[in-house]
Amino acid sequence: MFAEERKTRILEIVNENDRIEVSDLTQQLQVSESTIRRDLQDLEQAGLLKRTHGGAVKLENTSFEPTMDEKELVNIEEKMEIGKRAAAFILDNDTVILDAGTTTLQIAKNIEAKNVTVLTNSILIALALSKNKDIKVVVTGGYIRGEILSIVGPITDKIIQSFRVDKAFVGTNGITIEDGCTTPNIDEAHTKNMMIQSAKEAYIVADHSKFGKISFARIADIDEIHGIITDKSIDEAIIEKYKSNNIQLIYG
Template sequence: MFAEERKIKILDRLDKQGKVRVKELSKLYNVSEATIRRDLQELEERGMIKRTHGGAVLTEHTKFEPTFLEKEDKFHEEKEAIGKLAASLIEDGDTIAIDSGTTTLEIAKNIKAKNLTIVTNSLDIAYEIGKRSDIEVVITGGMMRWKTRAMVGPIADNTIKNLRVDKVFLGTNGICIKKGITTPNLIEAQTKRALLKIASQAIVVCDHTKFNQVSFAKIADINEVDIIITDNKLPSKLLDKYKEQDIEIMISN
């Protein structure tokens, strides 16, 4: 087993059990305790866990996941502005993918382009777009998570991997130059990765509170994203840091 694969399994075990012990992991993965300690140290350096005497626990913020309804009313004006700006990037005849989420839903509500094909793993977005006769909607299917109302898992992933789109619009719980874009759930992260892989252009949409936040499961490195669209409350110093990394950030009004 490769080191990264072992770390993913450790994180998955932490997600299910809340804590792990070095001795147990050493026996489970048939490696030395020193190797497990190095794994835990690297995960701690990434901000994903907190080491304890003889083991580790998840850091509080990496696992926290608000529900769709909880997020819906937060920063609504900012999300609406982000949605309008993102929708303006969609051109007539485009084939696009729109990830599930409260910010991405605002994109669907503000699409002006015509003759589109849209792939989505969101029933809310499919319903919104379904009001348009000039848009063909492809729903991924899959297991719907109650918390986020996203369809995820193997069925969704298998549908997605056989498609190709011009642009993908992804939501995220955390975005960080060093640690990439992240979300609290491993299965949902995998489906987001699947959407990312089929697109010629990757566009992440998120309000300013998601910056410098790190959640449990990694979706992608920051250099895999072409454009980040956010609101006008992002601090200028933080914006400059992203520009220094040649990351394009579009600011909504």
């Protein structure tokens, strides 16, 4: 197989699987790791994929972020499933941080615990919880990102840093073992990290489509979080990979 044919095949494999490991490519294409690494470097320089530690991922616009309306139309059933599963972790008298997002909004709608205090940077979550007499709502200050109706920025971060809560539930646009949890917006990433640092237990809530994807700004490394709450459609190969790395996946 000529070099260009091999590179074309690599692109096909990456686009079919979203991500691939160097070791897998060496087996499939019957060439050395050094050859594969050179091919990946050439493909990355050509803007056709993104290299990661030990492999590569399908190239996506890492700065792109859909609007709230667009997010609400994607994986609705999975987000409702995650919302119910995550809400079950919230106990009576808990203090909780809920990040802005469509998945965390589902958590808010499913809280059954009593005497809960929720700190949130989401206008929609604050409105949804205002109808629940068993929940006290604290809303952060800051500036509003109109695209997703979240409140972020230095004021938001300072407020979050002044609290210590039992649990935080934080959304993400992408998640990999190598690159951690990522999101397109720098301010969002920093606010989400503050939430994680302010909680005794921090959970990432992400449907199965977020695995293997990488966005522009890092929220946190995998070892900074307590667990990942996802849906039952998560691929078995991903489950095994995360288990082998001692990462708690909560699903099904």
